Amino acid sequence: MIQDGMLSADQLWRLVQREAENVLAGDPAFGASLSSAILAHSDLGSALAHQIGERLGKSAADRQRFARVAGEAFVASPDLVEAASRDLQSIAVHDPATTTLLPPLLNFKGYIALQAWRLSNWLWRQRRNDLALLLQSLSSDQLQVSIHPSASIGTSVFLDHATGIIIGAFAVIGDEVTILQNVTIGRKHSEPDLAPKIGRGVFLSAGSTIIGNVSVGDFAKIGAGAVVEHDVPAGCTAVGVPARLTNCPETDVTA
Template sequence: MTDEDGDLMTAEATAEASQIWSQLLNEAQAASATEPCLASYYHGAVLNHRDLPASLSFHLANKLDSHAVPAMMLREVIAGAYCEEPRMISAAIADMKAYYERDPACDQYLMPFLYFKGFQAVQSYRVANYLWRQERKTLALYFQNQISQEFGVDIHPAASLGKGIMIDHATGVVIGETAVIHNDVSMLHSVTLGGSGCEGGKRHPTVCEGVLISAGAKVLGNICIGRQAKIGAGSVVLSSVPAHTTVAGVPAKPVGASSGRPALDMDQQLDDCCD
C-alpha cells in the first residue's frame, strides 16, 4: 500500500481526521438518542473513544474476534499498526468519503464505518498488508482468513490498494496477491481480480485511478485497466483496457468511450457505447 504522504500525517490530514471524527461523534450521538436500543452499541463503538484510530481499532477487532485470537489482542495489533503508519487513517477517511460521495444510500459517515462490510474489509486488509510488509506473514494470513469469513471478501495481504476505494455491497469480492489498485477506484459485489497461470511474479491485474468495475466482472491475469475505464457488469476481461474506454461482454471487448468520471459517477449503464 503506497501513499504519497509517507508514514506521517500532514497538518492538513490531521485536521481532516479531527473533523471527520467530530462528525462521527455527532452522528453517533444523534443516532443513540433516536434509537435507544442501540445506545450502548454507539457508545461502545464510537462515543467512548478518544479519537478515530482508537474507535476503528476497537470496532474492527470486535468484528474479527475469534476464540484463537480474541478481540483484545487484535485491538492491540491494529492500534499498533495505526501508530506506526498513520497514513492508514488517512486512507480510511478517504474510503469513508468515497462511500458518502458515491453511494446515494449513504448519507452519513457513520454508515460505512459501522455497517458497510466493504469499508470494514478494506480497513482490515490494510492492517493485514502492514503485517505482511513487517514480515509477520502468518498473522497477516490469519487476518485474511478472518476477513473472508466475517465479510465475505477475500483480499490477499500482499495486494496493493490505494485510497478512496469503494467496494459496494462487497459480497464475493476476490483480490489476488499481486493485484494493484490505484486511488479512487469503485467496484461492486462479486468482482474478481484474479490471476492467470501458475507461474510466479506479477500475475494479477493493475487497476488505474478512477476505474469502475461493475457487478460480477472478472478481470484476470497480468493486465492493466487504464485510467477512468469502465468494466460492464458480468464481463470477463482477459486483456488490457485503454484509458477512458468502456468494455463489456465475455470475453470483454471495447464498446465505447467511458465519459465522465466512472468511479465517482457509479453509472453501470452502457449508454455511452457505440452502435
C-alpha cells in the same frame, strides 16, 4: 456535509461523534452499541481497531487481540487512519444510499474489510506474514472479502455490497476505484508473477473478472459479468465474455 476537499481523520472523527450524539438523542435504545463502537473512543483509529476486532474475532480473546494489533499499527502508521478516513468519505460521496458517515462505519462490511486489509498489508510489510495471512483468512470467512496482504490499494476506494470479492497477490488498484460484489482480480497460473493493474477511478461492476497481466486504464468501466484478459484503455468500457471494448474516448477509437 463533505465538500470538494477531503477532511482530515481528526475532522472526520468530530463529525462522526456529532452524528452519533444526534442518533443517541433520537434513539436511546441504540446507546449501548454507540457507546462501545463510537463514544468510548477518542479518535478514528481507536474506533476502527475496535470494529476490526469485533468483525474478525471469533472469541472475546481474539477480538481483544486483533483490536490491540490494529491499534498498535494505527499508532505506528497514522497514514493508515488517514487512508481509512478517505475511504469513508468516498462512500458518503458516491453511495446514493447514504450521505452520512456513521452508517458505513458501523454497518458496511466492505469498509471494515478494506481497513482489515490495510492492517494485513502493514503487517506483511513488517514481515509478520503469518498474522497478515490469518487476517486475510478471517476476512474471507467473516466478511466474504479476500484480499491478499501483498496487494496494493489506493485510497478513496469503495467495496460496494462487498460479498464474494477476491483480490489476489500483487494486484495493484488505484485511488477512487469502486468494486461491486463477486468481483475477482487475480493472476493466471501461467503467469504467477504478473497481476492486474487497475487505474484511478475505475468502476468494476458485479461479477466481473480481471485476470492476468492486464492494465485497466484510468476511469474505465468493466461491465457486469465481463471477463477481461487484455488491456482496457483509459475511459473505455469493457463488456462481455471475452470482454470487448465500447464507448472509448474519440482518440482511442481513432487509434
